[in-house]
Amino acid sequence: MKQAAFEQKHQKNWSTLEQLLNTPKAKANPSFPQHYRELCNHLALAKHRRYSTQLIDYLNELVTQGHHYLYQHNYRYQLQWLNFLVFQFPSTIRRNGYFVGAALALFFVPLLVMAQACYINSELIYSIMGHADVNMMEEMYDPSNHKLGRERDSATDIYMFGYYIKNNIGIGFRTFAGGIIYGIGSIFFLVYNGIFIGATAGHLTQLGYGATFYPFIAGHGSFELMAIALSGAAGLKLGYALIRPGPYSIKSSLRFAAKDAIIIMYGVIAMLLIAAFIEAFWSSTTSLPTALKYAVGIIFWALHLIYFIFSGRKNEFK
Amino acid sequence: MQHLFDTTYEVETPEAIDLSAKIAGPAPRALAYTIDLSIRLLALLLILAVLAFLGEAGWGVFFILSFAMEWFYPVLFEVLRQGQTPGKKMLGIAVVNDDLTPVTWSTSITRNLLRAIDILPFAYALGIITMACTQHFQRLGDLAAGSVVIYRKKYTTVTNLPPVKPSPPPIPLSIEDQLAITSFTQRHQEISSARQQELAAILQPLINQNKKDQHNNPVIHLHAVGNWLLGKRE
Numbered sequence: 001m002k003q004a005a006f007e008q009k010h011q012k013n014w015s016t017l018e019q020l021l022n023t024p025k026a027k028a029n030p031s032f033p034q035h036y037r038e039l040c041n042h043l044a045l046a047k048h049r050r051y052s053t054q055l056i057d058y059l060n061e062l063v064t065q066g067h068h069y070l071y072q073h074n075y076r077y078q079l080q081w082l083n084f085l086v087f088q089f090p091s092t093i094r095r096n097g098y099f100v101g102a103a104l105a106l107f108f109v110p111l112l113v114m115a116q117a118c119y120i121n122s123e124l125i126y127s128i129m130g131h132a133d134v135n136m137m138e139e140m141y142d143p144s145n146h147k148l149g150r151e152r153d154s155a156t157d158i159y160m161f162g163y164y165i166k167n168n169i170g171i172g173f174r175t176f177a178g179g180i181i182y183g184i185g186s187i188f189f190l191v192y193n194g195i196f197i198g199a200t201a202g203h204l205t206q207l208g209y210g211a212t213f214y215p216f217i218a219g220h221g222s223f224e225l226m227a228i229a230l231s232g233a234a235g236l237k238l239g240y241a242l243i244r245p246g247p248y249s250i251k252s253s254l255r256f257a258a259k260d261a262i263i264i265m266y267g268v269i270a271m272l273l274i275a276a277f278i279e280a281f282w283s284s285t286t287s288l289p290t291a292l293k294y295a296v297g298i299i300f301w302a303l304h305l306i307y308f309i310f311s312g313r314k315n316e317f318k
Numbered sequence: 319m320q321h322l323f324d325t326t327y328e329v330e331t332p333e334a335i336d337l338s339a340k341i342a343g344p345a346p347r348a349l350a351y352t353i354d355l356s357i358r359l360l361a362l363l364l365i366l367a368v369l370a371f372l373g374e375a376g377w378g379v380f381f382i383l384s385f386a387m388e389w390f391y392p393v394l395f396e397v398l399r400q401g402q403t404p405g406k407k408m409l410g411i412a413v414v415n416d417d418l419t420p421v422t423w424s425t426s427i428t429r430n431l432l433r434a435i436d437i438l439p440f441a442y443a444l445g446i447i448t449m450a451c452t453q454h455f456q457r458l459g460d461l462a463a464g465s466v467v468i469y470r471k472k473y474t475t476v477t478n479l480p481p482v483k484p485s486p487p488p489i490p491l492s493i494e495d496q497l498a499i500t501s502f503t504q505r506h507q508e509i510s511s512a513r514q515q516e517l518a519a520i521l522q523p524l525i526n527q528n529k530k531d532q533h534n535n536p537v538i539h540l541h542a543v544g545n546w547l548l549g550k551r552e
Contacts, residue, residue: 002549003500040333047336050493052500052548060338061471064418067331068400071419159374162381173389177434180458185435238462251461258462262424265431 003051010042014062021065036066087312089267092260093230094308094316096237103232106187107225110194111201118202125203128195137200141209141216161280168224169272172231176265179235180254182242186235193228215290218297219283222304223275231268234261327454327466329418337418339468341454342411344446347467351442353405358387389430396426402470412470416454425463432459480506482538484546496547503544511537 001009017035043059093100118124125134171193178185204213241257242250283293325341365383369376395403401412401421413421413429436445436457445457454466480503491499502509502517509517518536 002547004549006549037333040331040335044335050497052497052504054501054504057471063331063335063337064339067337067418068414068420071332071417156374158378159381160378162378162385166381166385169385170388173431174434177432180432180435180462254462255464258428258464259424261462262428262431265427 001049003049003055006042006046006049006051007055010038013038014042014059017062017066021062021069032066033070036063036070039063039066084263084266085311087315088263090308090311091313091316092263093233093267094313096233096260096264099233099236099240100230103186103190103229103236106190107194107229107232110191111198114195114198115202115205118199119206122203122206125199128199134203137204138207138209141204141212143209143212157280157284160284161276164276164279165273168227168276169269172227172268172272173265175228176231176235176238176261176268179232179238179261180242181239183236183239186232186239189235190229190232197225211290215293216283218293219300220275220278221297222300223271223278226304227268227271227275230264230271234264234268237261237264325455327418327468329416331418339414339418339466342409342467342469343455344449346409346411347455348442348446350403350405350409350411353408354392354403357404358391362387392430392433393423393426396421396430397423406467410470411467413465413467416464416466418468421465425465428463429457429459429465432457432462435459478507479503479545479548479550480538480541482541482545484550485539485542486546487543491547499540499544500547503541503548506541 013035017032017039020029020032020035039059040063043056043063046056046059129137171189175186175189175193178187178189201213204210237257238254238261241253245253248256282296325343326338327341328336328338331337362384366380369380372379392403395406396413399407401414406412413426415421415425433445436442436448436459438444442457445459448457448461449455452461456466460466487496487499502514506514514537518540521540522536
């Protein structure tokens with residue numbers, strides 16, 4: 001069959017399909033799959049019969065559009081977020097237990113060592129922070145400073161909420177992204193943040209400011225620290241996939257790793273949002289008794305442990 | 319060797335046909351990014367101008383919005399606008415999964431979070447180096463997410479052919495030659511007439527061999543043969 005005859009014969013089918021694809025609501029038309037399959041057949045025929053490139057390009061574009069419509073992955077189902085929360089996130093964490101363990105160690109070992117070191121040696125803090133920064137930090141948690149031991153107004157709360165979101169989630173994202181350079185970036189950010197947070201805690205305790213510092217961090221600490229460690233774990237997974245691709249090509253190994261890593265990152269985003277909220281609206285209040293703040297902090301840590309160890313465990317393949 | 323230079327990207331679909339796409343290189347992508355960056359900065363300035371009147375709470379909202387613009391501006395557009403941010407749309411390129419299906423949330427978030435590394439050490443140097451080293455111009459984020467950036471063109475339906483009376487080819491033509499002539503005929507409106515003359519002149523000796531031939535202008539002769547090969551008889 002010559003091209004002109006072929007075009008004439010099927011033109012109607014193609015324009016119907018074009019119309020279907022251009023009117024979003026009509027896409028649910030039950031005749032779509034049949035039209036689409038015929039079109040695929042026409043493209044194959046056109047290629048086989050060596051019709052002109054122009055016709056093939058046109059058909060190819062139409063098939064691409066149909067393919068986009070037919071094979072879209074953005075399906076949504078009810079309570080998807082609940083499924084993520086109860087099953088997907090915690091079991092992904094458990095499945096990648098080695099990376100989570102490594103990230104926790106890379107974060108908390110420098111944190112604890114530095115806290116201890118800064119507690120013993122009051123000068124050590126100056127080796128990692130400038131004088132101005134240390135002064136600012138001391139001022140923030142100085143129990144004798146009446147101006148800061150205040151009830152903030154709600155505008156300031158919103159300001160701090162925005163600031164924590166921008167700052168903390170940004171740190172989480174960079175800690176994850178750094179993993180793609182063979183894990184080096186993630187390791188760097190984990191250790192760096194561990195040292196910094198540890199030094200701050202150790203130094204303030206040594207100054208005797210613990211009574212203002214610890215009640216402040218008790219509420220959001222579990223969410224924030226765990227989230228940073230988990231974003232590091234997601235990054236380490238990417239890095240490890242590049243170093244040891246196993247039976248796969250490096251490219252596929254990276255893609256498989258990224259699938260789990262991004263699930264972890266969804267959880268990390270949620271945790272850091274919660275942390276920013278608590279930090280801005282709960283941790284900063286001074287009217288609540290210290291004991292209550294400690295109690296809430298301990299409960300949150302316990303909930304984290306229970307959640308990551310037990311949630312969704314029943315449905316996992318052994 | 320040819321496949322190393324070719325930017326055609328082919329995927330076999332479940333319908334057992336080969337779907338092809340043209341991969342977009344670093345240049346259009348950099349331009350699209352520049353456009354997006356300008357749009358983002360402009361939007362942030364506008365937001366800032368409004369929120370500046372709201373005091374500290376305004377700054378808080380500004381932080382949240384600037385954070386969202388930094389990380390999620392591309393994600394939202396890519397997922398909700400068929401893989402095209404405004405910049406990509408202007409350049410006629412789009413992000414798709416590497417099986418040429420539309421990008422999903424996970425794909426888009428992965429490739430956009432990893433921007434933080436592609437942008438290092440300055441001006442996307444790492445991303446550009448990775449793109450140069452991979453066959454389908456993928457930066458690190460694309461590699462991890464399994465996405466490619468392709469051209470999205472609007473092809474017109476069947477074109478109008480040149481108004482020339484069809485005539486059969488004077489000699490039997492191989493399939494490759496037939497394809498070349500039909501493409502030449504169909505693209506008669508895209509190629510400048512000077513270039514058409516130049517291209518057709520290559521065949522002058524071939525045409526002169528056939529004395530009975532009615533067309534002396536090689537372009538018209540080729541169009542006539544092209545029309546014939548495409549199946550026109552009138």
